[in-house]
Amino acid sequence: KNEVEQSPQNLTAQEGEFITINCSYSVGISALHWLQQHPGGGIVSLFMLSSGKKKHGRLIATINIQEKHSSLHITASHPRDSAVYICAVSSVDGGTSYGKLTFGQGTILTVHP
C-alpha cells in the first residue's frame, strides 16, 4: 500500500513569494499527479509526471524517482493561487496498474496581497 505524505500542511505566503510544496511516497509508482482543489471543492489536474520536470506558466513540478519525492513550485505567487494542492500517485501493483490514485492529505496555501 502506498503512503503519500505532503509538507507543509499549511502554507502562508505574501504575494510574489516563491512557494514549494513537497510530496513523498513509499513505494514505486507509475505516475505522480499534482492537483488543485478550490474552496468550492472542485479538483483540477495541474500536472502528471513520471520523471524529470514539467512547467506550466508559473507552476513547476519536479520528481525524483530514486528518492520517491516530488515538489511543486509556484513562482511569483498571487492571491488567486490560494487553494489546496494535492499530490496523488498511481501505483504499480504486481506489474499491472489500473490507474487508481492514492492521495496525500493536501497542502492549504494562502497567499496574501
Next chain:
Amino acid sequence: EPEVTQTPSHQVTQMGQEVILRCVPISNHLYFYWYRQILGQKVEFLVSFYNNEISEKSEIFDDQFSVERPDGSNFTLKIRSTKLEDSAMYFCASSVRPGSYNEQFFGPGTRLTVL
C-alpha cells in the same frame, strides 16, 4: 473545453435511503472512477470502471455500493442504504485510456449529506 459534469451538486438524504449520484464523463473517455472525500480528510479511491465492468475497487466499496453505465453518456454511483458515515464529497473522474499513466479529469463533485 470538454469537462466532466456531476449531478446533483448537493444531495441531502435520510439514513437508510438509496441515493444515485450521476456523472457524465468526457465523451471520448473510456475509463471512469469514483472517489470520495470525507470533510477534512484525504480523497479516497472507491472504484474504477472500464468496458462495462469494475476494474478495481477499494475496501470502502462494499455491497452497499454499485456503479453502472446505463447508457452511452452517464456513469452512476448508487448507495443502497445510506449511513451517516457516507456523508462526503463524491468525485467522478474519467480518462481517455485505462492504465496508470493517463491524466484523470475530475467533475465538480456531489456533496452528500446523510441525516
